[in-house]
Amino acid sequence: MQRFANPGQFLRLAAVVQPWAAGVGAVATAVGLYFALFLSPADYQQGDTVRIMYVHVPAAWMALSIYLGLAVAAALSLVWKHPLADVAARAMAPIGAAFTALCLITGSLWGQPMWGTWWVWDARLTSVLVLFFLYLGHIALANAFDDADRGARAAAVLALVGVVNLPIIKFSVDWWNTLHQPASVMRLGGPTIHGAMLAPLLLMWAAYMGYFVVVLITRMRTELAERRLRALQLNAEQATRMTASAVEAG
Amino acid sequence: MSAVVALIGRDLRLALRTPGDSATVVAFFVIAVALFPFGVGPEPQLLARIASGVIWVTALLACLLSLDRLFALDFEDGSLDLILLAACPVELTVLAKCAAHWLIAGLPLVITSPLLALVLNLPFDAWPTLLGALALGTPILSLIGAVGAALVLGARRGGVLLPLLVLPLYIPTLILGVAAVEAAASGLSATPHLLLLGALLAFAVPVTAVAGAAALRQAAE
Amino acid sequence: MADFLAMGGYAAFVWSAYGVTALVLAGLGLATVLSARRARAALHEAEQQIQGRRRTSRAQARAQR
Numbered sequence: 314m315q316r317f318a319n320p321g322q323f324l325r326l327a328a329v330v331q332p333w334a335a336g337v338g339a340v341a342t343a344v345g346l347y348f349a350l351f352l353s354p355a356d357y358q359q360g361d362t363v364r365i366m367y368v369h370v371p372a373a374w375m376a377l378s379i380y381l382g383l384a385v386a387a388a389l390s391l392v393w394k395h396p397l398a399d400v401a402a403r404a405m406a407p408i409g410a411a412f413t414a415l416c417l418i419t420g421s422l423w424g425q426p427m428w429g430t431w432w433v434w435d436a437r438l439t440s441v442l443v444l445f446f447l448y449l450g451h452i453a454l455a456n457a458f459d460d461a462d463r464g465a466r467a468a469a470v471l472a473l474v475g476v477v478n479l480p481i482i483k484f485s486v487d488w489w490n491t492l493h494q495p496a497s498v499m500r501l502g503g504p505t506i507h508g509a510m511l512a513p514l515l516l517m518w519a520a521y522m523g524y525f526v527v528v529l530i531t532r533m534r535t536e537l538a539e540r541r542l543r544a545l546q547l548n549a550e551q552a553t554r555m556t557a558s559a560v561e562a563g
Numbered sequence: 564m565s566a567v568v569a570l571i572g573r574d575l576r577l578a579l580r581t582p583g584d585s586a587t588v589v590a591f592f593v594i595a596v597a598l599f600p601f602g603v604g605p606e607p608q609l610l611a612r613i614a615s616g617v618i619w620v621t622a623l624l625a626c627l628l629s630l631d632r633l634f635a636l637d638f639e640d641g642s643l644d645l646i647l648l649a650a651c652p653v654e655l656t657v658l659a660k661c662a663a664h665w666l667i668a669g670l671p672l673v674i675t676s677p678l679l680a681l682v683l684n685l686p687f688d689a690w691p692t693l694l695g696a697l698a699l700g701t702p703i704l705s706l707i708g709a710v711g712a713a714l715v716l717g718a719r720r721g722g723v724l725l726p727l728l729v730l731p732l733y734i735p736t737l738i739l740g741v742a743a744v745e746a747a748a749s750g751l752s753a754t755p756h757l758l759l760l761g762a763l764l765a766f767a768v769p770v771t772a773v774a775g776a777a778a779l780r781q782a783a784e
Numbered sequence: 785m786a787d788f789l790a791m792g793g794y795a796a797f798v799w800s801a802y803g804v805t806a807l808v809l810a811g812l813g814l815a816t817v818l819s820a821r822r823a824r825a826a827l828h829e830a831e832q833q834i835q836g837r838r839r840t841s842r843a844q845a846r847a848q849r
Binding site for chain 3: 360361362364365368369372407408411414415418419422423425426524528531532534535538539541542545546549
Binding site: 482 | 710714715717718719720721724727728730731732734735738739742745759763766770771774777778781782784
């Protein structure tokens with residue numbers, strides 16, 4: 314019967330939240346970009362490349378927090394069998410993967426002028442790369458079954474295994490990195506962040522969050538519509554089969 | 564407990580009747596390692612430098628190769644349903660299947676590894692560490708692999724999907740395993756790396772048993 | 785203005801980072817909107833079909849009576 318679980322409450326809430334998230338996101342994008350590109354100072358060491366940070370670091374935050382959200386949804390799905398949890402997880406994964414990819418690409422664009430190379434096997438970069446692989450595996454597994462519910466539950470188990478593994482991967486990559494110190498690479502995140510840089514960071518994060526909520530809700534609605542469509546088709550099939558057998562019997 | 568022993572015995576008997584399976588895994592291991600000198604050149608120093616990494620990465624892939632048989636055959640012929648119906652908790656079933664898989668696919672890799680260490684010119688001092696690290700690490704590969712193999716049961720293109728799911732999770736084992744051998748090869752103590760590898764194994768047993776059982780129950784529904 | 789666009793000589797990197805971000809997020813947004821529209825249309829069509837079928841079957845039942 315769970316296929317027919319009424320998502321009405323969610324849809325009503327979503328209709329209220331979505332315009333607000335869109336508004337907050339749009340304002341934060343405009344103000345954040347103004348701060349990031351005009352108001353914030355160029356770094357005395359990195360010059361204007363520091364502006365890449367304002368699209369890069371919030372993307373990293375999003376990449377991690379969406380994976381945690383995925384794990385929470387997985388737990389809700391497996392333990393409490395909440396029907397919306399699967400819908401949310403399936404909708405979340407591509408957005409998380411997009412932010413992870415953005416984090417990697419913008420990081421690479423930052424690395425080239427600062428480190429003189431597009432890619433360094435630095436502990437952080439490597440961990441984010443592994444996170445990207447975890448996202449890809451999750452998306453592939455969720456879509457690999459003819460039965461969507463089975464795919465969602467398998468992906469939920471994978472998300473939980475992944476979230477348990479994330480600290481271990483982070484630890485082992487750090488361990489590996491201290492063994493193989495990369496040669497003459499300027500370390501990031503050393504100096505404390507100046508207030509003038511913190512404001513655009515937080516604003517861009519708010520913009521990403523707004524974007525995330527709007528896209529997540531739209532994707533969840535789509536998923537719900539698709540599920541309803543499948544249920545309708547199944548019902549119609551059953552109905553025709555029943556009338557056919559009734560005709561035979563009659 | 565007797566159910567666990569019976570399950571391991573059954574899998575071993577099945578494997579003994581088709582000894583080709585174990586042999587294929589070992590053959591892949593040897594041939595894939597033998598490709599590296601063609602790729603990077605035959606200088607002994609260079610080979611010695613990359614030996615630990617090459618052996619570990621290839622062992623990882625060889626293990627991966629045998630994973631799809633872990634549950635898939637039982638799933639296809641329906642015996643998995645019967646195994647799950649038995650009185651034995653599903654978590655123990657997963658561990659028993661892993662133990663059997665390690666005996667069939669992992670242990671042969673550990674036994675063959677000195678031969679590959681020899682041809683890759685790995686310093687002799689590092690051999691015991693290589694054996695120890697592989698003996699601790701390959702069971703982790705079987706355990707994590709079992710979760711992946713259970714998850715892809717009934718999936719379209721499960722065989723292609725499995726590496727995508729499992730390989731990222733293999734990274735910590737790879738890092739610690741290679742680090743142990745490299746430490747021993749450069750005359751340092753490998754003990755901390757081996758201890759961490761052991762801790763990883765101890766941690767992997769309960770986690771993969773629970774996750775694998777959850778995945779198996781879903782597959783059998 | 786030219787000074788601003790030059791980004792202290794790092795224009796290629798700064799602007800491509802912002803550009804890629806805009807491109808990826810817009811692309812995902814577009815894909816999301818398109819699939820939402822497709823799903824809504826398919827659902828609408830199916831619902832209409834079912835209603836239509838109900839109407840005809842009811843009409844048939846009435847005619848038989």
